[in-house]
Each structure stands twice: as structure tokens, then as C-alpha cells.
Amino acid sequence: MEGEIVSPVAGPVGRDQGHEFPSDGHRPPARQRARTRGVTACSLCRSRKTKCDNQRPTCGYCSRTQVECAYEDDVELNSCHIIESELLKKIETLTGLLQSQALQLTGRDESTFPPILPDTEFSALPAQNHIENHYHHYHYYQETSKNSKPNESLIEPQSTCTDHGSLSVGVDSVLSWKIFPQTYSYLTLPRDSDDNCVQSIPLPNVEYFELARLESKYITYVHTKNPIVDPRDIHHQICHVVENGLSWNTSTCLVALVCALGATSERYVAQQKSSSSLSPNEMQIDHGLMKDLEIADRFWNIAVKRIGLAMSENSLEAVQCLCLAGIWYMYNFQPLQAWKYFRLASNAWYVSFITRMPSLTNRPYDVGGSLTLEQSLYFTCYKSECELAFELPLPTSILHDIGYPHAFPSPPNVDDQAVDKDDSAIQRRSWYYYLAEIASRHLLNRIIQTHSSSKLQTPKDIRCMLQKVQIFQSQLEDWYISLPPSLSFPRPLGDITPLEEELPQLLRGRYLAILELCFRPFIQLCVSDPLEIEPDLLAKVADAASQGLKYCVIRLWGLRTPNRHHGLWFILRLIVTTSLILIAADKAQRNPALNGAQRLQMPEGWKQQILATRELFSRFWSDRKGGIYQCSQILDWALADGDEEMS
Structure with missing residues (x-):
């Protein structure tokens, strides 16, 4: 498929690959799914919905993944085993729900969705080695219990504000x-004490050479993990600051945050040396990092004076500012301050989302524009809140129960967004990482949810958990083989x-x-x-x-x-x-x-x-x-x- 990304974890929203729909935009009635299966398939292959070669005592897949292989006629099926027909029915319901919601949001025919971006290194992989589209991953990691809600997100912190630590997997959980x-x-x-408050320190250098250097560091070291700004937009905003100086608006706040994070970020090195073994050239680089930390404080001082403007707005730019402020606090080991700003960002995103809902149905489908930004901000804000909630006793996010219809963000056309060819390659790889990380977070959170709700009090409970672990391992194996070569x-x-x-x-x-x-x-x-x-x-x-x-x-x-x-x-x-x-x-x-x-x-x-x-x-x-x-x-x-x- 020339010109189209074959993502390891995501694909065009609403596209059912390999199927054509009538020109009137209506999907034909779904065919009845066959409910047949090999009677001798092992329990694991049956749960994965994959063909089993029926080898005894261990089938080929279980042998390759080194997990226990069990057949229905050898051992009694555990009562916790998910009934296949119920699972398939759940998947079909979710498919129809997702597709109808995607059409409602875009107001467009599914067949008119544009391609996203090309990637030769991943599209060369065999079809069975990657996950085809949004729906496959959404179904694969979707909670399939009877009590799950159709739109229930898989990124779930504590269920209530008072249920402190119920899903904690951090230090305090082991100490208990x-x-x-x-x-x-x-x-x-x-x-946490906010020692990053407003201070009387000199203004930073806002000449083009300096801002371009910090912009480059941000794109390379920060944006690659959380693509929540449009590189073209931030470049234009930086040029505006160079030409017109610092203003009192969220645009200047965003530029200052990008520069502050760019200055405080560091280049990844696989193995670092102690300070006593650094060469003179390496010591000079280390001194440069210390100087950049001073520059970071100066830009943060500019941003924090304007962060109140972001708190008073409900625009996506305001959400960007609040989210980047949370990332800044994580850089500075202040997780509670970070959580506060991530939560503010989530609230601002939610207000922005519901107030724009009437216009969404008439909005043209724009993969490279506001829809991608909206989705990436949603996942970054929500994911950031949940990661902290798994370490600290924090309440649930406002984004927990909104029924957001997207399981993954839609990647933009990076060739249109990129400043140059090298930037295009960086962004493409960044989006592959971002999608793969979200997919792994889906599975990780499902494991945490399962463990928190399971009490290993009887042999039956223990056997049930052993079986669930085998299923989780097989899902992890599918995630692993879906990674493109550049990330494997x-x-x-x-x-x-x-x-x-x-x-x-x-x-x-x-x-x-x-x-x-x-x-x-x-x-x-x-x-x-x-x-x-x-x-x-x-x-x-x-x-x-x-x-x-x-x-x-x-x-x-x-x-x-x-x-x-x-x-x-x-x-x-x-x-x-x-x-x-x-x-x-x-x-x-x-x-x-x-x-x-x-x-x-x-x-x-x-x-x-x-x-x-x-x-x-x-x-x-x-x-x-x-x-x-x-x-x-x-x-x-x-x-x-x-x-x-x-x-």
C-alpha cells in the first residue's frame, strides 16, 4: 500500500482493511461469524483465536513461547475461562460501536479516509507479524468480562478517590x-514543595540561534516520547517570538515551555562514565549541560508567569501548556506538582472537547490537524495521570469515563508537518514508538486490573490466575512481534x-x-x-x-x-x-x-x-x-x- 502507514498498533480510524464498501457510504450487513473450532485445539490457542497444530503433549505455539499447553480433554477447563461465543459477540458489538462513532465524529464515508504516512521498513514485514488496524488492537486488549462497558477505557486508575492504593504496584504496595x-x-x-516559583532572574536569550537550538533539543529528546505539539506550528511560534519578543499569551507560554524542556533534556547515552574518568572534551559537554539547566530555569520563569492564562482557557494550546508544565515537574522530581498540572490539562481537554462537540460532526476529516492533536493530548494527559496513580494514592482522572471513541491516536502526515527531511524521519519513528507504548500500556493496565481484582485464596483461584498469565504472555508476544525493525x-x-x-x-x-x-x-x-x-x-x-x-x-x-x-x-x-x-x-x-x-x-x-x-x-x-x-x-x-x- 504505497503512501500509507502500516502501523504496528494503529491504522486509519474506521477503515476495515481489505473490504470495500458501497459508494453510498453504508456498510453492508455483517456476515454471521462461523462458530466452529477444532475440538482438539489447546486452551491457549483457543483463547487467542488462532489455529492450533494439535501436537501432543505440547502444540507448536506453546512450544515456541515456552508456556504450559493444556487440552480440554486432558484437564478440566477453569470456570474463569472466557466463553468464546460471548467474546466474539462482544467484539462484534465493539466494532459496530466504534465504526458508528467514528462516522458520527467525522461526518465522512469510511472509504474516503485518507492514507496516513508511508513507512517502507515496517510495511515490508509479513502481514501476520503486525496488527492490522485500530480495531484489532482495541479488541485484543479490550476487557471482555461481562461487566465491562462498551466504551470503557483500558487505562484505568483507582475506581474511587477513597480507594487509595488499590491498584498500586509501586514501593508502598510491596512494603504492605x-x-x-x-x-x-x-x-x-x-x-513536594514548589521551589520553581516565580523568581527575579535575568531574562533568557531569545535570539533565533538560541531558540532554534533549544527547539531542536526538544524535538529530539522530548517530542519523540510525547508528540503533543505540531513541529511546524511551534517553529512558527518561535519565529514570532524572535521577531516580536515575549508576549502575554499562551503562545509565548508554550514557546517558553518548549525551550525550558529542551534546555533541561539530555542526550541518551547507553553507558555513562563517572566524572573522574571524563575526558576534557566530555567535561566541556558536561559543563554545557549545567549551563543549559540555568537557561531552563530562565525559560520556566517566563512560562510560569503565563501559566495562569492557560488555566483560564479551554483551548488545545492551553492543554499543551498545562501538559508540558506537568512534564517539567516530572523532570524535576516533583510528581505531585506534575499530577496537579496533568489533571488541569485533562480538565481543560475535557471542557474543550464537550464545547466543540456540535462542530465535530461537521468537521472534515483532518488526520494531520486538530484531530491528531486532540487525540495525542488525550492519551498523553490520561496516560500521565494513570502512571502516577499506579505509584501514589491519587484519585481517578476526569477522562476515565468519558467514553472516548479512539483506542489509539491517528498519526499525522509527518512529511507535511516536518521542518526538513531529517525531522520527518525523527517524527515517523516517534509516532511508531508512541503507538507501541500506548499498546503496551493497554496490556500492562489490564494485568494490573486483573491482579487487583483477583484474590488467590483457593486452589481454583490460583489455577485461574496461572491460566490468565499464559494469556497475558501470548498477548505480549503478539505485541513484541508487531514492533517495526527500528524499534525491535x-x-x-x-x-x-x-x-x-x-x-x-x-x-x-x-x-x-x-x-x-x-x-x-x-x-x-x-x-x-x-x-x-x-x-x-x-x-x-x-x-x-x-x-x-x-x-x-x-x-x-x-x-x-x-x-x-x-x-x-x-x-x-x-x-x-x-x-x-x-x-x-x-x-x-x-x-x-x-x-x-x-x-x-x-x-x-x-x-x-x-x-x-x-x-x-x-x-x-x-x-x-x-x-x-x-x-x-x-x-x-x-x-x-x-x-x-x-x-
């Missing part, structure tokens, strides 16, 4: 395990090192996070209480828990001394969380009554890896912002033994 002394709630809750990475099966490029490094981190979270409930089960279950089930639980411990260490192996980016705060807490899990398992093995813990296989060199990773990030642990110092104190306490309550 029975193996640790119970101190007090929210031990690591940061007490070798399977992290053992001792790994940081990757040379940042975007594959980030996606590999998400891949490992999903695997580790799949098995975490079994670790908690083994280290909490004696298990009165059958020996064969106990062996399976211990094996799953040991897998989880292995992935904890692999997650630490894959980390690098980071460049400063807005995910660094999460990485520092990740180090403490995975370390606490490993320490909990080691501590439990010293208690003979915990029969599950006695069967755990601790990864070789796990404690040395914790110490090495702690040392690698040593320059950050003394930071008093964002609860980082408290986290380092907890880690030291746990490494010292963790038997006494913390003071």
Missing part, C-alpha cells in the same frame, strides 16, 4: 506485604546490557515490566503464608514466582545511568520496588513454615546486582524532592535486614 513489618501508610509519599530489540532472556538507542531501550523496559508484573502475585503468595495446596500446584506456583524473581533481576540488569527525562522518577522507584521483592523472597526462605518460599530459586548474584544498581544511580538518592531520599532510606533498611520497624 506480610513479610515486612507494617509501619505506616504511604511511607514514600513525596512532600533482542528478547531479554538472560544477562542483558543497555541498548544503544533510547526508544528500543524504553520499549524493552516496558516488555520486562509486563513480564515481571505477570508473576508478582505468585511471589507475594509464596512469601506471605504457608500454602495448603496440592504438590503439583505448589510446584507451579513456585516456578511462576521464581520466574518473577528472575525478571526482577533482569530489569535491574537492563538499566543504565540515565539521562534526565521525565520518566527518571519512575525508574528510581522501580529500583527500590524490584529490590524489595528480591529481599522479601530471601527473607521468606529463612522461615521454614513458608513452604512456597522454600521452593523459590533465587537468581544468582541478585544482591550484588541490587548494590551495583544502587551505586549506578548514587547521584540521585540524596535528592529530597519526590520522595527519592525516603526510597533510598527504605532500600538501605531492607538491605540491612528489614526486621525492625522504620523510625
Whole structure:
């Protein structure tokens, strides 16, 4: 398909690839889906809706993915298994709902949707190796339980404001395990103080050369992860500031935020050296980074004086300002301040959305314009709120229940948006990453939802969870093989090192996070209480828990001394969380009554890896912002033994 993107996770909204519709714009009646299946297909292939080669005792797919293979005539199906007919009916309902809503929003025939953007490297992949369109991913990761709502988003934080920590997977959730002394709630809750308030500092240099340099840094190091500004628009706004100076409007606020984030961002380096081993040229570069931090403060001072203008407006430009302010606070280890601005951005987006609804039905379909911006802002604001809600006891987002009809944002035509050819390549790769990251977040959040609603109290519950983990692993496998070559990475099966490029490094981190979270409930089960279950089930639980411990260490192996980016705060807490899990398992093995813990296989060199990773990030642990110092104190306490309550 020349001139059209074949996205790893998304495609043209409303397009049913491979099918033509009548010229009158009406879809023909859906054909009845055949309800036939091979009676000997294994449980996993049946749940994936894929053909099974029926090999016994292990089919080909289960053998390749190294998961347990079970046939209906060999073992009794678990009561929690999703009935295929109900699942197919749910998918068909969702398809019709999504398609009708897309037509209502655009007022256009589905067959007239324009192509998005070309990509030769991904379109060359076999068709079975990538996900065809929006609907496939939406269906694949959509919650299929009877109680799910048709429009229910998959990015879900806590269900109520008072249900603190119910979906937490961070440091405090592991500290609540029975193996640790119970101190007090929210031990690591940061007490942010806004030391980035308005100050009397010199104005920044607003000459073209300086602003163009900071714009380039922003596009390269910040925009690649969150494409929420149009590069052409921001370039024109920067030129306007150069020609006319700083104004009191949201446009100047947006330019100042872009420059501030560009100045504070750093180039990704796979392995960094200590300051004592830097060459004179490298020391000069390091000095340049320090100077850029001063420049960043000057531009932030300009932006924060105008941020009130963004709070008073409900435009997409105001949402951009508020969202970038949240990203700024994440760069500066102030997660509660960041959450406040992400929440303001979500509220402004929502008001903008509902007040523009009457005009949306008459709006021409514009992939490269406001629709793409609207969608990317929605996903960035919502995703940012939810990521913090999984670490801290925060209420749900206003975007939680709005029934937004898009499962993924529609990529723009980057060739039209790009400033030059190199910028076009950067943006194209950025959008592939952005879509792949959202797809992984869909699966990650579904896993967290499943774990939070499942109580492993009976053998039946445990077997059900083991089966769900197999399904999650198969979904992760599909996500992995859907990645385009420029974002793919070798399977992290053992001792790994940081990757040379940042975007594959980030996606590999998400891949490992999903695997580790799949098995975490079994670790908690083994280290909490004696298990009165059958020996064969106990062996399976211990094996799953040991897998989880292995992935904890692999997650630490894959980390690098980071460049400063807005995910660094999460990485520092990740180090403490995975370390606490490993320490909990080691501590439990010293208690003979915990029969599950006695069967755990601790990864070789796990404690040395914790110490090495702690040392690698040593320059950050003394930071008093964002609860980082408290986290380092907890880690030291746990490494010292963790038997006494913390003071």
C-alpha cells in the first residue's frame, strides 16, 4: 500500500482493511461469524483465536513461547475461562460501536479516509507479524468480562478517590506485604514543595540561534516520547517570538515551555562514565549541560508567569501548556506538582472537547490537524495521570469515563508537518514508538486490573490466575512481534546490557515490566503464608514466582545511568520496588513454615546486582524532592535486614 502507514498498533480510524464498501457510504450487513473450532485445539490457542497444530503433549505455539499447553480433554477447563461465543459477540458489538462513532465524529464515508504516512521498513514485514488496524488492537486488549462497558477505557486508575492504593504496584504496595513489618501508610509519599516559583532572574536569550537550538533539543529528546505539539506550528511560534519578543499569551507560554524542556533534556547515552574518568572534551559537554539547566530555569520563569492564562482557557494550546508544565515537574522530581498540572490539562481537554462537540460532526476529516492533536493530548494527559496513580494514592482522572471513541491516536502526515527531511524521519519513528507504548500500556493496565481484582485464596483461584498469565504472555508476544525493525530489540532472556538507542531501550523496559508484573502475585503468595495446596500446584506456583524473581533481576540488569527525562522518577522507584521483592523472597526462605518460599530459586548474584544498581544511580538518592531520599532510606533498611520497624 504505497503512501500509507502500516502501523504496528494503529491504522486509519474506521477503515476495515481489505473490504470495500458501497459508494453510498453504508456498510453492508455483517456476515454471521462461523462458530466452529477444532475440538482438539489447546486452551491457549483457543483463547487467542488462532489455529492450533494439535501436537501432543505440547502444540507448536506453546512450544515456541515456552508456556504450559493444556487440552480440554486432558484437564478440566477453569470456570474463569472466557466463553468464546460471548467474546466474539462482544467484539462484534465493539466494532459496530466504534465504526458508528467514528462516522458520527467525522461526518465522512469510511472509504474516503485518507492514507496516513508511508513507512517502507515496517510495511515490508509479513502481514501476520503486525496488527492490522485500530480495531484489532482495541479488541485484543479490550476487557471482555461481562461487566465491562462498551466504551470503557483500558487505562484505568483507582475506581474511587477513597480507594487509595488499590491498584498500586509501586514501593508502598510491596512494603504492605506480610513479610515486612507494617509501619505506616504511604511511607514514600513525596512532600513536594514548589521551589520553581516565580523568581527575579535575568531574562533568557531569545535570539533565533538560541531558540532554534533549544527547539531542536526538544524535538529530539522530548517530542519523540510525547508528540503533543505540531513541529511546524511551534517553529512558527518561535519565529514570532524572535521577531516580536515575549508576549502575554499562551503562545509565548508554550514557546517558553518548549525551550525550558529542551534546555533541561539530555542526550541518551547507553553507558555513562563517572566524572573522574571524563575526558576534557566530555567535561566541556558536561559543563554545557549545567549551563543549559540555568537557561531552563530562565525559560520556566517566563512560562510560569503565563501559566495562569492557560488555566483560564479551554483551548488545545492551553492543554499543551498545562501538559508540558506537568512534564517539567516530572523532570524535576516533583510528581505531585506534575499530577496537579496533568489533571488541569485533562480538565481543560475535557471542557474543550464537550464545547466543540456540535462542530465535530461537521468537521472534515483532518488526520494531520486538530484531530491528531486532540487525540495525542488525550492519551498523553490520561496516560500521565494513570502512571502516577499506579505509584501514589491519587484519585481517578476526569477522562476515565468519558467514553472516548479512539483506542489509539491517528498519526499525522509527518512529511507535511516536518521542518526538513531529517525531522520527518525523527517524527515517523516517534509516532511508531508512541503507538507501541500506548499498546503496551493497554496490556500492562489490564494485568494490573486483573491482579487487583483477583484474590488467590483457593486452589481454583490460583489455577485461574496461572491460566490468565499464559494469556497475558501470548498477548505480549503478539505485541513484541508487531514492533517495526527500528524499534525491535533482542528478547531479554538472560544477562542483558543497555541498548544503544533510547526508544528500543524504553520499549524493552516496558516488555520486562509486563513480564515481571505477570508473576508478582505468585511471589507475594509464596512469601506471605504457608500454602495448603496440592504438590503439583505448589510446584507451579513456585516456578511462576521464581520466574518473577528472575525478571526482577533482569530489569535491574537492563538499566543504565540515565539521562534526565521525565520518566527518571519512575525508574528510581522501580529500583527500590524490584529490590524489595528480591529481599522479601530471601527473607521468606529463612522461615521454614513458608513452604512456597522454600521452593523459590533465587537468581544468582541478585544482591550484588541490587548494590551495583544502587551505586549506578548514587547521584540521585540524596535528592529530597519526590520522595527519592525516603526510597533510598527504605532500600538501605531492607538491605540491612528489614526486621525492625522504620523510625
